[in-house]
Amino acid sequence: xxxxxxxxMTGTVSIGIEAFSPDYFTARERFRAAVEARGFVVxxxxxxLRGPSGEDLTIDVARLGSERPERAVVVxxxxxxxxxxxxxxxxxxxxxxxxxxxxxxDGDSLILVHALDPYGFAWIRRFDEQNVDLNRNFxxxxxxxxxxxxxxxxxxxxxxxxxxxxxxxxxWPRALLALAWYGRRSLRQAVAHGQYDFPRGLFxxxxxxxxxxxxxxxxxxxxxxxxxxxxxxDFHTGLGEWGTYKLLIDPELGPASFARLVETxxxxxxxxxxxxxxxxxxxxxxxxxxxxTFPECHYDYVCAEFGxxxxxxxxxxxxxxxxxxxxxxxxxxxxxxxxxWLKEVFVPAxxxxxxxxxxxxxxxxxxxxxxxxxxxxxxxxxx
Ligand SMILES: [Zn+2]
Numbered sequence: 394x395x396x397x398x399x400x401x402m403t404g405t406v407s408i409g410i411e412a413f414s415p416d417y418f419t420a421r422e423r424f425r426a427a428v429e430a431r432g433f434v435v436x437x438x439x440x441x442l443r444g445p446s447g448e449d450l451t452i453d454v455a456r457l458g459s460e461r462p463e464r465a466v467v468v469x470x471x472x473x474x475x476x477x478x479x480x481x482x483x484x485x486x487x488x489x490x491x492x493x494x495x496x497x498x499d500g501d502s503l504i505l506v507h508a509l510d511p512y513g514f515a516w517i518r519r520f521d522e523q524n525v526d527l528n529r530n531f532x533x534x535x536x537x538x539x540x541x542x543x544x545x546x547x548x549x550x551x552x553x554x555x556x557x558x559x560x561x562x563x564x565w566p567r568a569l570l571a572l573a574w575y576g577r578r579s580l581r582q583a584v585a586h587g588q589y590d591f592p593r594g595l596f597x598x599x600x601x602x603x604x605x606x607x608x609x610x611x612x613x614x615x616x617x618x619x620x621x622x623x624x625x626x627d628f629h630t631g632l633g634e635w636g637t638y639k640l641l642i643d644p645e646l647g648p649a650s651f652a653r654l655v656e657t658x659x660x661x662x663x664x665x666x667x668x669x670x671x672x673x674x675x676x677x678x679x680x681x682x683x684x685x686t687f688p689e690c691h692y693d694y695v696c697a698e699f700g701x702x703x704x705x706x707x708x709x710x711x712x713x714x715x716x717x718x719x720x721x722x723x724x725x726x727x728x729x730x731x732x733x734w735l736k737e738v739f740v741p742a743x744x745x746x747x748x749x750x751x752x753x754x755x756x757x758x759x760x761x762x763x764x765x766x767x768x769x770x771x772x773x774x775x776x
């Protein structure tokens with residue numbers, strides 16, 4: 394079995410790619426067992442839906458360390474459903490490598506939130522049961538769930554064909570023409586910014602607060618208690634160079650948060666979301682919402698993106714699965730193949746990819762935990 398070694402200032406741990414689970418249900422069972430084996434309690438929040446085998450779908454949460462934290466690291470997985478295979482593996486590897494005890498000082502808490510979109514994870518989708526892209530759903534400041542980039546309207550026919558997948562599909566030549574017409578950056582920005590007008594389309598942000606939004610609003614304050622220092626890593630895949638990662642930061646998070654994150658993770662790892670680099674600007678990100686919800690707290694949030702396939706390959710896979718989901722037969726081979734390819738695109742089976750990214754993911758969380766210690770040092774207290 395392929396294993397990677399993670400070395401940092403706090404020690405060395407060995408990570409095996411068996412932490413990747415074959416399906417949501419297995420991932421959840423393993424997460425629960427690993428938490429309970431370490432003497433902690435798992436809190437399961439039902440989302441009132443069922444998975445392919447009839448299982449109740451839940452968001453599972455483990456709080457390790459202090460029950461009344463002054464400082465916390467939050468590690469969340471599966472905000473984009475199918476991407477949860479990766480984030481869940483990081484969470485399991487962390488638990489199985491025996492991370493927390495040695496890294497958690499008094500007043501520190503590690504909060505693991507497993508499968509923020511259990512529906513998408515279980516049914517192999519990036520979106521929730523309402524077709525909502527949850528990382529476009531967390532609007533703040535009373536922003537209305539309306540509007541789309543003008544170019545999205547023009548591209549709607551290409552992105553969201555209203556019929557089942559067929560053998561003859563002109564997506565690639567049309568997509569390459571669109572790429573030439575709009576340019577790479579403008580096209581990416583138009584497609585992935587978030588839209589609120591096409592309910593069956595890709596990157597749809599919803600018509601109101603999603604179930605996951607409501608559950609986080611109800612429970613995150615209780616999990617964090619009176620913590621004043623929070624570092625939140627939300628794991629994603631499908632953006633960036635194969636097998637590498639970037640920590641995307643929303644520009645709204647501000648310079649103080651940026652400075653703290655650079656200190657924790659290093660400048661090279663961080664990218665402020667903009668229309669340049671690998672990222673793009675979006676509406677309704679979880680990060681600014683977390684910061685707005687906890688204004689008294691130093692809430693530092695990164696979207697940790699691990700690269701897989703090329704952007705057009707990823708969009709093509711999303712489009713194919715979305716077409717099959719809305720217009721295809723759930724039981725037929727075409728739908729099965731579309732979902733199998735979507736899973737491959739977001740969590741490649743390649744053992745090198747899995748070993749590398751898993752080790753990097755675990756190292757990021759350990760770094761965040763180690764930096765909490767520095768934050769308890771009064772010399773480094775900030776205003
Ligand atoms: Zn994602």
